[in-house]
Amino acid sequence: MAEYIFEEFCRIPVEVEYASEFRYRNPIVNERDVVFAISQSGETADTLAAIELAKSKGATIFGICNVVGSSISRASDEGAYTHAGPEIGVASTKAFTAQLTLLTMIALMVANQKGSISERRFHKLLTELETIPSKIEEALKLNAQMESIADTFKDARNFLYLGRGYNFPVALEGALKLKEISYIHAEGYPAAEMKHGPIALIDTEMPVVVIATKDSSYEKIVSNVQEVKARKGRVIAVVTKGDTLIPEMADFTIEVPETHEALMPMVAVVPLQLLSYHIAVMRGCNVDQPRNLAKSVTVE
Secondary structure (H helix, E strand, O other): OHHHHHHHHHOOOOOOOOHHHHOOOOOOOOOOOEEEEEEOOOOOHHHHHHHHHHHHOOOEEEEEEOOOOOHHHHHOOEEEEOOOOOOOOOOOHHHHHHHHHHHHHHHHHHHHHHOOOOHHHHHHHHHHHHHHHHHHHHHHOOHHHHHHHHHHHOOOOEEEEEEOHHHHHHHHHHHHHHHHHHOOEEEEEEHHHHHHOHHHHOOOOOEEEEEOOOOOOHHHHHHHHHHHHHOOOEEEEEEEOOOOOHHHOOOEEEEEOOOOOOOHHHHHHHHHHHHHHHHHHHOOOOOOOOOOOOOOOOOO
């Protein structure tokens, strides 16, 4: 998400790296680069090692974490706390939302100072950002609907999540949460790439979650939904409130409030997190402490 928003508004090239991979190769980093180190706990071993490598090459480290005084916050040159509050669940959803919000605010500030977006657009986006909490509140009212959909699909063995543009990272997060807390295999994919492999998996037994809110890729995502339905796939579609086209094709439609496409992930992800939660509860899984997962990954 941060890559998409920084490149669009700030016009700065961004690379997203797995910290565990970054430290075991010879990355191209120099003193003009900023490395964002993102960690809920602030204690992630691989991220700390990646920070040390980047610092040795002269990069500026900006830490983003939730725990005040954590190792990553101390190792960073600059940083910001997400202030999401105590994280009861290992697969914390509020940490995800808080990280997205913080990264969006940083991107908008950088874009404004660089002059890569107009003053008018800057204020319009900030004003829209201020409405996101109320739109998330509205999305949370979908809880009963998500519980009903969860009851239909709780015994599925696989899920496919599809999204385009800003909604591709939402597909990744939706699939990750389902894997983490319900133990159902799930895969997030760019919708356009479905034809390059995953389309072979689609049948009546494969639920396909499509994030299809109104944005610059809307017409393309409509054709992806048609492709899934042509192969007897069962489609759960997240759409913008008032959409009339996709609900005619999808088996289940979830309506979320309209917002700018760059901010939509913060709203569109909520019903997917609720879906994972309810499926996990129905399967008798421990939602707060999923098996094999730890709050802080402090070893390699």
